[in-house]
Amino acid sequence: MSHPPSVLIVGAGALGLVAAYTLQEYGGCDVTLIVKIGFEKACQNGYSFNSVQFGKFSGWKPRYLRESVHDTFHEYDYVIVSVKNLPDGPEPVEDIIRPVIERSPHSAVILFQNGLDIEKPLIEQFPGHVILSGVSLINCTNIDFVVNQMNEDSIQLGLFENPTIKDLAAAREQLGQFVRLYSIEGKNTVSLDDNVRLSRWKKLVYNASINTTTALVQMDVTRATIAGFKESLCRPIIEEIYAIAKADGYTIPPEMEDQMLNLSNGLYYKPSMCVDVDLGRMIEVETIVGNPLKLAKKYGVDAPRLDTIYHLLKMVQLRTMEKEGLIVLDQKNGVAKKNFAA
Amino acid sequence: MSHPPSVLIVGAGALGLVAAYTLQEYGGCDVTLIVKIGFEKACQNGYSFNSVQFGKFSGWKPRYLRESVHDTFHEYDYVIVSVKNLPDGPEPVEDIIRPVIERSPHSAVILFQNGLDIEKPLIEQFPGHVILSGVSLINCTNIDFVVNQMNEDSIQLGLFENPTIKDLAAAREQLGQFVRLYSIEGKNTVSLDDNVRLSRWKKLVYNASINTTTALVQMDVTRATIAGFKESLCRPIIEEIYAIAKADGYTIPPEMEDQMLNLSNGLYYKPSMCVDVDLGRMIEVETIVGNPLKLAKKYGVDAPRLDTIYHLLKMVQLRTMEKEGLIVLDQKNGVAKKNFAA
Numbered sequence: 070m071s072h073p074p075s076v077l078i079v080g081a082g083a084l085g086l087v088a089a090y091t092l093q094e095y096g097g098c099d100v101t102l103i104v105k106i107g108f109e110k111a112c113q114n115g116y117s118f119n120s121v122q123f124g125k126f127s128g129w130k131p132r133y134l135r136e137s138v139h140d141t142f143h144e145y146d147y148v149i150v151s152v153k154n155l156p157d158g159p160e161p162v163e164d165i166i167r168p169v170i171e172r173s174p175h176s177a178v179i180l181f182q183n184g185l186d187i188e189k190p191l192i193e194q195f196p197g198h199v200i201l202s203g204v205s206l207i208n209c210t211n212i213d214f215v216v217n218q219m220n221e222d223s224i225q226l227g228l229f230e231n232p233t234i235k236d237l238a239a240a241r242e243q244l245g246q247f248v249r250l251y252s253i254e255g256k257n258t259v260s261l262d263d264n265v266r267l268s269r270w271k272k273l274v275y276n277a278s279i280n281t282t283t284a285l286v287q288m289d290v291t292r293a294t295i296a297g298f299k300e301s302l303c304r305p306i307i308e309e310i311y312a313i314a315k316a317d318g319y320t321i322p323p324e325m326e327d328q329m330l331n332l333s334n335g336l337y338y339k340p341s342m343c344v345d346v347d348l349g350r351m352i353e354v355e356t357i358v359g360n361p362l363k364l365a366k367k368y369g370v371d372a373p374r375l376d377t378i379y380h381l382l383k384m385v386q387l388r389t390m391e392k393e394g395l396i397v398l399d400q401k402n403g404v405a406k407k408n409f410a411a
Numbered sequence: 412m413s414h415p416p417s418v419l420i421v422g423a424g425a426l427g428l429v430a431a432y433t434l435q436e437y438g439g440c441d442v443t444l445i446v447k448i449g450f451e452k453a454c455q456n457g458y459s460f461n462s463v464q465f466g467k468f469s470g471w472k473p474r475y476l477r478e479s480v481h482d483t484f485h486e487y488d489y490v491i492v493s494v495k496n497l498p499d500g501p502e503p504v505e506d507i508i509r510p511v512i513e514r515s516p517h518s519a520v521i522l523f524q525n526g527l528d529i530e531k532p533l534i535e536q537f538p539g540h541v542i543l544s545g546v547s548l549i550n551c552t553n554i555d556f557v558v559n560q561m562n563e564d565s566i567q568l569g570l571f572e573n574p575t576i577k578d579l580a581a582a583r584e585q586l587g588q589f590v591r592l593y594s595i596e597g598k599n600t601v602s603l604d605d606n607v608r609l610s611r612w613k614k615l616v617y618n619a620s621i622n623t624t625t626a627l628v629q630m631d632v633t634r635a636t637i638a639g640f641k642e643s644l645c646r647p648i649i650e651e652i653y654a655i656a657k658a659d660g661y662t663i664p665p666e667m668e669d670q671m672l673n674l675s676n677g678l679y680y681k682p683s684m685c686v687d688v689d690l691g692r693m694i695e696v697e698t699i700v701g702n703p704l705k706l707a708k709k710y711g712v713d714a715p716r717l718d719t720i721y722h723l724l725k726m727v728q729l730r731t732m733e734k735e736g737l738i739v740l741d742q743k744n745g746v747a748k749k750n751f752a753a
Contacts, residue, residue: 282723282726285627285628285723286627286723286726286727286730287730288726288729288730291740291742291745292729292730292733292740293726294745295729295740295745295746295747296725296726296729296747297722297725298722298726301718301722301725302719302722302723305715305718305719337742373647373715373716373719374715374716374718374719376643376647376716377644377647377715377716377719377720378719380639380640380643380644381624381627381628381644381723383638383639383643384624384628384630384635384638384640385628387630387634387637387638388628388629388630388634391634398633398634398637400633400637400679403633403636403637404637405637405638
């Protein structure tokens with residue numbers, strides 16, 4: 070590519086904004102950011118950063134701001150997806166990015182999202198399209214246009230296993246170029262992930278246990294730890310995750326358990342799913358719990374605790390969707406009717 | 412007894428008030444009611460009833476109102492306990508009734524409470540004392556001094572298994588007398604329960620599944636049913652309850668499962684534990700879930716779902732107790748310190 074690489078970033082959460090800043094200011098990319106909520110305000114005032122990596126400043130904007138993917142008309146080299154992954158909601162990822170993917174057949178999609186098997190709907194809908202995995206370990210929030218970044222960006226990038234890709238060498242080259250664009254020497258850590266699925270299983274150790282249980286009882290990690298949840302809830306759930314991963318052909322290193330359990334030690338910190346429940350937002354229950362459970366069923370692995378957690382969280386999801394008007398309860402027939410087309 | 416039987420009722424919830432009215436107005440008893448919250452108001456205005464059984468009226472009072480068991484000085488023939496059973500709280504039942512039990516060695520205690528093994532601490536603390544079980548199927552609320560009774564009172568009364576009782580015939584006679592006092596021909600249904608423990612296992616089919624799961628997600632039964640919780644959560648939990656009961660020597664009739672699952676059909680109704688969570692009150696997690704789980708452990712029965720539910724509810728309990736000032740979190744040492752003596 071001789072022109073500056075063009076990047077569309079879908080989702081103006083903390084992750085999307087750190088990516089936007091990194092790629093525009095260091096990677097020399099032409100960045101377009103989709104801002105669904107607060108678009109006008111973002112256009113007027115931009116974003117403030119309070120970042121261990123980039124410093125403290127305000128009024129920063131990516132080159133282009135758009136309210137929706139439907140407001141973009143160019144071809145992009147990279148499409149970063151940093152919105153929540155909600156296949157049970159009105160806007161599954163494949164629907165959100167379809168317009169831009171159809172227009173950008175040579176782009177690579179990068180999923181900056183948690184969970185397992187999130188590439189599957191995209192491979193099905195966009196066969197042959199390069200899809201990259203981004204597993205981030207950043208500790209960052211974006212509240213009211215202020216990005217607070219507590220530690221350095223650390224991200225693993227790799228290719229999802231994708232049988233529809235014909236030219237694997239070209240796909241690897243696209244991945245390599247993105248890694249170069251994203252890397253800032255001495256400022257962040259970008260590593261090539263040659264086992265994307267294992268990385269995702271590893272991250273599930275945290276997300277399927279600590280994230281889910283604190284979300285159900287709306288409690289920060291320190292309080293939950295005092296309540297004994299690491300031993301009574303997390304370890305037994307993690308045991309199930311290890312067993313499902315093993316049946317799936319992936320051995321999560323044993324030390325990952327304690328590493329993940331101690332990640333938030335001493336912090337009165339609410340994990341993302343817990344914050345989502347507090348704020349009445351939809352949660353990523355399908356990609357974090359539902360998809361691993363489907364595999365458990367497929368492989369005949371017993372996972373009663375994860376199953377219990379899943380169905381409780383699906384009740385929470387129904388509660389949220391009703392409040393948001395996304396579903397209407399039909400009492401007479403005892404069903405929930407979707408208020409959206411998907 | 413030649414004097415009118417004297418009854419102390421500890422707990423002015425719906426159950427306690429229906430018992431008070433029944434025993435005073437029909438049973439000819441001398442009733443003293445302990446009203447912990449709203450004592451002054453109860454003394455001034457009494458209670459309103461809106462009852463399918465007794466009609467609609469206001470200003471009713473039991474003969475004596477007291478704010479605490481410590482304000483009573485007489486010997487009683489019967490001590491009805493209709494407060495919540497919270498062994499993990501500041502006032503376990505044995506502590507609440509100790510003053511009156513020590514003063515009334517010949518009284519019978521009647522536990523109008525849910526859960527399993529609730530008699531155990533009382534047998535230990537008051538050996539030889541007659542303890543009766545009351546399992547109620549009444550659908551009734553007491554909100555702001557208004558008793559709403561939606562169906563007729565139906566209660567099973569029986570003797571807890573109690574190896575410390577020496578004169579079983581006399582205990583049976585006390586039970587029989589209480590059944591006669593409580594029975595109102597054509598108005599309520601009082602039956603002799605000759606298998607108290609089985610009755611309690613049966614009621615746990617409802618309480619350990621529907622009560623607990625709706626409490627965790629704070630959702631009424633109709634919404635929860637639409638979310639599919641009967642099949643996804645309740646039946647698997649009930650299966651565990653059946654298995655533990657069986658190991659304990661009790662066969663819950665198979666039809667009980669559907670009977671309990673369909674008990675609240677079509678009602679936008681929140682079970683008691685769910686209401687308690689909504690109102691930030693402590694929940695009966697130990698007697699309804701904790702005690703069956705102890706038996707599961709004792710008998711080596713696998714109960715992973717009930718165990719998961721238990722530990723989630725214990726986190727909810729910690730949250731409530733912290734809010735109520737009953738515990739203080741010691742962040743430095745990672746422990747919860749009780750703010751009460753028990």
